[in-house]
Amino acid sequence: MPDDILPCDADLIARLSSMLPPAALLTGAAIDPRYQEDRRARFSAPPRLVIRPSSTAELSAALAACNDARQRLVIQGGRTGLSGAHRIQPAEAVLSLERMTGLDAPDPESRTIVAGSGVPLQRVQDAADGANLMFGVDIGSRGTATVGGIIATNAGGNRVIRYGMTRAQVAGLEVVLADGSVLSCMRGLEKDNSGYDLKQLFVGSEGTLGVVTRALLTLHAKPQFETNALLAMPSVEAAMALLQGLRSRLGETLSAFEFMTEDIYHGAASEAGVSDPLTTAGPIYVLAEIQSQQGQEAATDPFMESLSDAIENGLVLDAVIANSMREFLSLWEIRDSCADYVRRQEGVANGDISVPVGRIPDFLDESRRRLLKIDPASRFLTFGHLADGNLHYVFCTTRKEEAVACLMNLVSDFSGSISAEHGIGLDKKHWLPLARSAAEIETMKRLKIALDPNNILNSGRIFDP
Amino acid sequence: MPDDILPCDADLIARLSSMLPPAALLTGAAIDPRYQEDRRARFSAPPRLVIRPSSTAELSAALAACNDARQRLVIQGGRTGLSGAHRIQPAEAVLSLERMTGLDAPDPESRTIVAGSGVPLQRVQDAADGANLMFGVDIGSRGTATVGGIIATNAGGNRVIRYGMTRAQVAGLEVVLADGSVLSCMRGLEKDNSGYDLKQLFVGSEGTLGVVTRALLTLHAKPQFETNALLAMPSVEAAMALLQGLRSRLGETLSAFEFMTEDIYHGAASEAGVSDPLTTAGPIYVLAEIQSQQGQEAATDPFMESLSDAIENGLVLDAVIANSMREFLSLWEIRDSCADYVRRQEGVANGDISVPVGRIPDFLDESRRRLLKIDPASRFLTFGHLADGNLHYVFCTTRKEEAVACLMNLVSDFSGSISAEHGIGLDKKHWLPLARSAAEIETMKRLKIALDPNNILNSGRIFDP
Numbered sequence: 001m002p003d004d005i006l007p008c009d010a011d012l013i014a015r016l017s018s019m020l021p022p023a024a025l026l027t028g029a030a031i032d033p034r035y036q037e038d039r040r041a042r043f044s045a046p047p048r049l050v051i052r053p054s055s056t057a058e059l060s061a062a063l064a065a066c067n068d069a070r071q072r073l074v075i076q077g078g079r080t081g082l083s084g085a086h087r088i089q090p091a092e093a094v095l096s097l098e099r100m101t102g103l104d105a106p107d108p109e110s111r112t113i114v115a116g117s118g119v120p121l122q123r124v125q126d127a128a129d130g131a132n133l134m135f136g137v138d139i140g141s142r143g144t145a146t147v148g149g150i151i152a153t154n155a156g157g158n159r160v161i162r163y164g165m166t167r168a169q170v171a172g173l174e175v176v177l178a179d180g181s182v183l184s185c186m187r188g189l190e191k192d193n194s195g196y197d198l199k200q201l202f203v204g205s206e207g208t209l210g211v212v213t214r215a216l217l218t219l220h221a222k223p224q225f226e227t228n229a230l231l232a233m234p235s236v237e238a239a240m241a242l243l244q245g246l247r248s249r250l251g252e253t254l255s256a257f258e259f260m261t262e263d264i265y266h267g268a269a270s271e272a273g274v275s276d277p278l279t280t281a282g283p284i285y286v287l288a289e290i291q292s293q294q295g296q297e298a299a300t301d302p303f304m305e306s307l308s309d310a311i312e313n314g315l316v317l318d319a320v321i322a323n324s325m326r327e328f329l330s331l332w333e334i335r336d337s338c339a340d341y342v343r344r345q346e347g348v349a350n351g352d353i354s355v356p357v358g359r360i361p362d363f364l365d366e367s368r369r370r371l372l373k374i375d376p377a378s379r380f381l382t383f384g385h386l387a388d389g390n391l392h393y394v395f396c397t398t399r400k401e402e403a404v405a406c407l408m409n410l411v412s413d414f415s416g417s418i419s420a421e422h423g424i425g426l427d428k429k430h431w432l433p434l435a436r437s438a439a440e441i442e443t444m445k446r447l448k449i450a451l452d453p454n455n456i457l458n459s460g461r462i463f464d465p
Numbered sequence: 466m467p468d469d470i471l472p473c474d475a476d477l478i479a480r481l482s483s484m485l486p487p488a489a490l491l492t493g494a495a496i497d498p499r500y501q502e503d504r505r506a507r508f509s510a511p512p513r514l515v516i517r518p519s520s521t522a523e524l525s526a527a528l529a530a531c532n533d534a535r536q537r538l539v540i541q542g543g544r545t546g547l548s549g550a551h552r553i554q555p556a557e558a559v560l561s562l563e564r565m566t567g568l569d570a571p572d573p574e575s576r577t578i579v580a581g582s583g584v585p586l587q588r589v590q591d592a593a594d595g596a597n598l599m600f601g602v603d604i605g606s607r608g609t610a611t612v613g614g615i616i617a618t619n620a621g622g623n624r625v626i627r628y629g630m631t632r633a634q635v636a637g638l639e640v641v642l643a644d645g646s647v648l649s650c651m652r653g654l655e656k657d658n659s660g661y662d663l664k665q666l667f668v669g670s671e672g673t674l675g676v677v678t679r680a681l682l683t684l685h686a687k688p689q690f691e692t693n694a695l696l697a698m699p700s701v702e703a704a705m706a707l708l709q710g711l712r713s714r715l716g717e718t719l720s721a722f723e724f725m726t727e728d729i730y731h732g733a734a735s736e737a738g739v740s741d742p743l744t745t746a747g748p749i750y751v752l753a754e755i756q757s758q759q760g761q762e763a764a765t766d767p768f769m770e771s772l773s774d775a776i777e778n779g780l781v782l783d784a785v786i787a788n789s790m791r792e793f794l795s796l797w798e799i800r801d802s803c804a805d806y807v808r809r810q811e812g813v814a815n816g817d818i819s820v821p822v823g824r825i826p827d828f829l830d831e832s833r834r835r836l837l838k839i840d841p842a843s844r845f846l847t848f849g850h851l852a853d854g855n856l857h858y859v860f861c862t863t864r865k866e867e868a869v870a871c872l873m874n875l876v877s878d879f880s881g882s883i884s885a886e887h888g889i890g891l892d893k894k895h896w897l898p899l900a901r902s903a904a905e906i907e908t909m910k911r912l913k914i915a916l917d918p919n920n921i922l923n924s925g926r927i928f929d930p
Contacts, residue, residue, distance in 0.1 A: 109823050156656050165656065168633075181904045190853040191621050191630065191819045192882035193669055194889055194900040195927050196909045200665035204658055221716075251686075251758055252717065293716055354656045358574050388655040417657040424659055435659040439646045443916070444661045450915035451908070462660050 012069040013049065019061045024099070026050040035094045037079050039343075040427065044087045047074075047094040054099040056174060056182060056213045063211065064180030066093065072456050075207040077149030078120060080141040082352065083425025085153070085206045085461045092459075097148045100213055106131040111219045112171055112188055117148025117212045124217065133219040136163025140336045148212045154204030156421035158335075161387040162255040162291065163220065165421075166203065172216030173199040177209075178452040188216045201447070206423050207458040209451045223291035225299045226255070229307060230331050232282030232318040236361045239286050242306075242315050243387055246288065249306050253299060256289035258335050259386035263379060264342070264394065265334070271344075272337035274330050280318035286386070287335050338383045342394050345381070349400045351393040351407050355416035360389060363414050367393070370406050375399045390420040408434055424462045432463060477534040478514065484526045489564070491515040500559050502544050504808075505892065509552045512539075512559040519564040521639060521647060521678045528676065529645030531558065537921050540672040542614030543585060545606040547817065548890025550618070550671045550926045557924075562613045565678055571596040576684045577636055577653055582613025582677045589682065598684040601628025605801045613677045619669030621886035623800075626852040627720040627756065628685065630886075631668065637681030638664040642674075643917040653681040666912070671888050672923040674916045688756035690764045691720070694772060695796045697747030697783040701826045704751050707771075707780050708852055711753065714771050718764065721754035723800050724851035728844060729807070729859065730799070736809075737802035739795050745783035751851070752800050803848045807859050810846070814865045816858035818876045819885035825854060828879050832858070835871050840864045855885040873899055889927045897928060 016025050026032075027049045036044040048071070053059035066073055073095040076086045088094060100118035106128055107113070113135070115124050121135075121142040128135045137150055139157035149155075151173070155166045163169065171188040175198075185199045202210050233239050239259060246254050260268065265285040269276055278285075292299030303321075310316040322328035342348055355363045364382070371378045375397040384391040397403045408418050412434040419428050419435070432441060441463055448455070448465065455465050481490050491497075492514045501509040513536070518524035531538055538560040541551045553559060565583035571593055572578070578600075580589050586600075587607040593600045602615055604622035614620075616638070620631045628634065636653040640663075650664045667675050698704050704724060711719050725733065730750040734741055743750075757764030768786075775781040787793035807813055820828045829847070836843045840862040849856040862868045873883050877899040884893050884900070897906060906928055913920070913930065920930050 110821065154658050154662070156658075160656065167662070177904075177908070181907070183904050183908060184902060185905065187880050187882070189819050189821065189882050189885070191625065191850070191855045191885040192900075193619050193621075193886055194882050194884045194893075195897060195905070196670050196674075196912065197619070197632070197665070197668070198905060198908055200662070201912075203662070205661050209661075354654050356575065356654065385656070390656045415652055415654075417652070417654050417659050419659045420654070420656040421658050428659075432660060435657075437649060439642075439648050440650065440660070440663060442646070443642070443648060443663055446915045447661065447666075447912070450911045 009069055009071065012065060012071055015065045016051065016062060019065065020051070020053065020058055024052050024054060024058055026052065035076065035096065036088060038084065038087050039080060039082060040084060042084060042087060045090045045092065047088050047092060050094040050096055052096045052099050056176065059211065059213055060176050060180045060182050062095070063176055063178060067179050067454055067456055070454050070456065072459050075211055075458055077118065077146035077152070078141065078144040080145045081149065081153060081425060082422040083419065084427040085423060085425035085458060087426060089460065095211065097146060100148070102214070103127060106133055106219055108133070110188065113217050113219055114214060115147045115217060116214055117146060117151070119147045121145050121147065121150060128219045129222065132222050134222045135217060136169050136220055137166050140339055147215055147217070151203055151212050151215055152205065152207045153423040156385065156388065156390065158256045158258065158385065160385060161257060162252060167200070169218045170199060170203055170215055171218045173202055173212055174214040175202050175210040175212055178454065178457050183210070186214065186216050204423070206425060206461050208448055208461055209457070211457065221293060224293050225296045226289065226291040226328070227300060227303070227322050228256070228287060228289040228328055228331050229303070229319055229321040230277060230334070231286045231288065231307070231316050232278050232280050233284040233286055233316055234282055234314065236284055236364055238315040239284055239386060240361060242286070242310050245310065246306055249302055250290060253290045253292050254288065255291040256287065257387040258287040258383070260285040260335070260338065260383040261380055264338055264381040264383045267341040267381065268337040269334045271341040272333040274334055277320045278318045282317045287331055338392070342381060345396055347396045347398055347400065349395050349397055349404050351404065351411070352420050352422040353393050353407070353411045353416055353418060354388065354390040354420035355411060355414040357387070357389040359414055360386065360391070363410070363416070367407060367410050370410060371395060371397070371403050374403050374406060378403070388420070426461060429463055474534055474536065477530060477536055480530045481516065481527060484530065485516070485518065485523055489517050489519060489523055491517065500541065500561065501553060503549065503552050504545060504547060505549060507549060507552060510555045510557065512553050512557060515559040515561055517561045517564050521641065524676065524678055525641050525645045525647050528641055528643060532644050532919055532921055535919050535921065537924050540676055540923055542583065542611035542617070543606065543609040545610045546614065546618060546890060547887040548884065549892040550888060550890035550923060552891060554925065560676065562611060565613070567679070568592060571598055571684055573598070575653065578682050578684055579679060580612045580682060581679055582611060582616070584612045586610050586612065586615060593684045594687065597687050599687045600682060601634050601685050602631050605804055612680055612682070616668055616677050616680055617670065617672045618888040621850065621853065621855065623721045623723065623850065625850060626722060627717060632665070634683045635664060635668055635680060636683045638667055638677055639679040640667050640675040640677050643919065643922050648675070651679065651681050669888070671890060671926050673913055673926055674922070676922065686758060689758050690761045691754065691756040691793070692765060692768070692787050693721070693752060693754040693793055693796050694768070694784055694786040695742060695799070696751045696753065696772070696781045697743050697745050698749040698751055698780065699747055699782055701749055701829055703780040704749055704851060705826060707751070707775050710775065711771055714767055715755060718755045718757050719753065720756040721752065722852040723752040723848070725750040725800070725803065725848040726845055729803055729846040729848045732806040732846065733802040734799045736806040737798040739799055742785045743783045747782045752796055803857070807846055810861055812861045812863055812865065814860050814862055814869050816869065816872050816876070817885050817887040818858050818872070818881055818883060819853065819855040820876060820879040820881035822852070822854040824879055825851065825856070828875070828881070832872060832875050835875060836860060836862070836868050839868050839871060843868065853885070891926060894926070894928055
């Protein structure tokens with residue numbers, strides 16, 4: 001009987017049953033197949049059992065029991081991760097945060113909100129919106145991705161240029177360590193240098209060092225006005241020049257600068273059911289957004305002037321500026337549909353990579369040249385967050401393995417990152433040495449052993465112990 | 466012969482001598498007394514030896530040797546720390562970063578600069594300024610405090626309201642661990658989720674986890690215009706109301722909002738040799754600064770209007786707005802002289818504390834009431850960074866020990882921090898349990914053991930092992 005279908009240790013089940021309410025523990029036939037869901041459609045093993053605590057106390061008790069029994073756990077939020085960290089490995093039990101869904105009202109004075117780790121991102125966004133505030137993290141999977149998941153992966157998304165990654169918006173965390181001890185770092189003071197800032201350890205460590213149970217999230221003033229524009233452009237160089245121009249003219253008002261190559265643009269527009277709003281085609285498309293605390297005119301005038309100048313200078317071939325909330329959302333709908341369109345293509349290879357912003361044009365040239373050499377029929381569907389140097393380097397090829405290896409090595413040559421915002425999980429750990437030195441990986445392992453000596457939390461994610 | 470004057474292990478000296486150039490190793494009479502300097506004027510032991518590497522390779526080799534010999538090291542930058550982390554303990558050797566002074570030219574494209582950890586803060590500021598950029602960290606000791614020191618203590622200072630603490634401005638770090646291994650996290654990509662963000666560990670850990678050798682620092686666009694205003698105000702509540710008003714009207718243009726009570730204001734002004742520019746006195750003084758990317762009028766008009774309104778509403782009793790660079794600097798000179806004035810008083814007690822911003826008026830009332838009960842002759846010299854909730858709670862008393870204990874316990878009752886920006890060092894570690902739970906302190910110790918198992922780096926700072 002292979003290890004992956006061995007029943008869970010009966011003593012552990014008995015201990016968990018005695019400490020948890022029935023809804024918090026699923027075994028056998030009661031386990032829904034949804035825990036095996038995976039956006040990359042890779043094999044996810046059946047879990048030995050599913051623990052679904054609804055409080056920090058339950059979670060702490062369950063973790064202590066699993067730690068004593070050396071039961072490995074895979075931690076699951078919304079299962080929207082793209083590197084397989086939530087994918088169940090043989091002999092693992094699931095620790096699902098789906099019932100940690102407490103959400104306080106936003107505090108308008110400190111501009112913060114306390115959210116359970118199982119709360120979907122969109123609920124946080126909506127709660128902030130209802131208090132005339134906003135949460136600065138936004139990703140396409142907002143309806144399903146959870147607070148715990150965006151923290152564990154230090155999610156980036158569409159507005160990093162303005163608000164930073166998730167890390168910049170975590171003012172406090174409550175975390176349970178593998179042995180069940182609870183770290184409450186929830187005071188959220190603007191300034192606090194009383195010992196190590198422990199919460200930083202858990203942001204972006206993909207559930208390997210501890211389990212986030214609650215977070216104190218920083219909110220921002222809701223923009224008084226926002227609009228966006230979709231632009232057809234003659235080249236990546238033109239997009240880079242426009243980005244520089246908008247940044248120096250608009251400063252922090254520029255809140256997104258998203259990039260699509262022509263095939264993905266047309267594919268995503270048809271996926272979204274939006275007819276192309278532009279009359280002139282270009283090899284490159286950009287979706288630029290501004291968010292302002294000033295009135296419509298004060299915000300729009302410099303944006304419009306910048307775009308007019310760019311059209312005059314030949315940087316922009318064609319532009320459409322949203323004139324209504326409906327148009328604003330419809331332009332975002334195109335961008336948000338890129339991932340759905342990609343998911344339906346054949347032979348897709350994927351790299352969530354970043355390179356220093358100034359080197360993007362060279363990187364795109366050189367990578368295309370090399371990938372076409374491997375497979376002259378390669379089809380490029382690259383899109384991403386140009387202002388952050390972050391490309392979702394998607395392409396279709398029949399020689400995937402060789403092509404991705406070529407891409408990742410080139411990223412390394414360009415001093416870039418092999419995972420800009422999706423994390424390493426299971427799927428990218430064999431590439432980690434391209435991004436991090438032996439000394440860095442050794443240090444990660446030392447931290448893992450210090451906080452999870454029995455290696456029960458998301459074992460084998462990021463690196464092998 | 467007590468341990469503190471035991472000569473250093475001869476084998477270690479021989480090994481260090483063989484690997485380091487003569488300038489990098491001082492022993493015996495060659496050791497200058499400056500290494501024993503301490504701003505708090507407390508006893509600093511004579512060091513066993515002084516290691517002064519001028520490169521990461523030298524520093525790495527020296528650390529490996531000290532680790533093998535179990536030689537404890539105190540790490541020194543500019544020795545301007547206010548919690549004693551750099552103060553030499555018996556049997557320690559000094560690892561001074563004073564020769565790690567490489568400073569690259571700022572990179573205008575990425576808006577970053579690479580600085581050695583021994584570079585004084587002001588050299589970074591000046592280099593940024595010369596490239597039409599600015600570094601967002603500013604503290605009174607800018608001429609002496611070093612890059613390594615501001616990173617190890619996560620320095621705050623005058624413009625946290627606008628640019629954040631030092632952590633927010635560290636894009637990359639090179640760090641040497643106790644065993645000599647070198648971690649280079651210097652790529653500085655905007656987005657990089659390839660494994661743990663190790664550099665976060667070393668910011669604010671006061672030299673206990675590793676030695677920072679170089680940093681990639683984030684710079685900002687140099688403000689096109691800046692000015693400041695000194696205000697006499699009737700109450701702390703008025704200062705809080707003005708702060709709220711300026712924040713909502715000026716947004717991020719507001720770059721400092723410094724607070725002084727009357728005694729410290731008059732003392733600092735006379736210390737600075739500046740005659741009081743205000744004609745009406747108040748119990749409270751505020752120095753507000755704006756920095757803008759817009760022209761003088763666009764920046765000044767809303768600031769002037771806000772202040773006029775505040776005068777009309779009785780929030781401000783008297784105001785002077787700087788009309789020249791000379792006046793601008795002279796107003797800052799008053800604020801910067803607070804620390805010098807305090808240093809010359811008798812019976813000074815000191816708390817670098819923070820509380821949630823909205824609770825500052827209550828905290829000031831309650832603390833004054835309690836401290837006057839302990840010593841009715843207490844004299845208050847409180848000043849600080851009001852917008853961050855950070856008070857340098859200085860007072861003069863003949864019953865210092867009891868009074869400080871009272872203050873620290875009250876801070877804890879207000880969910881505040883016992884060290885907002887100065888760190889814990891040696892001087893505040895007995896207060897740490899007021900700010901951090903047993904589980905948090907235990908976790909800090911686990912990290913210390915993981916990265917410095919022989920406990921040679923700044924041992925006994927923050928917590929006892």
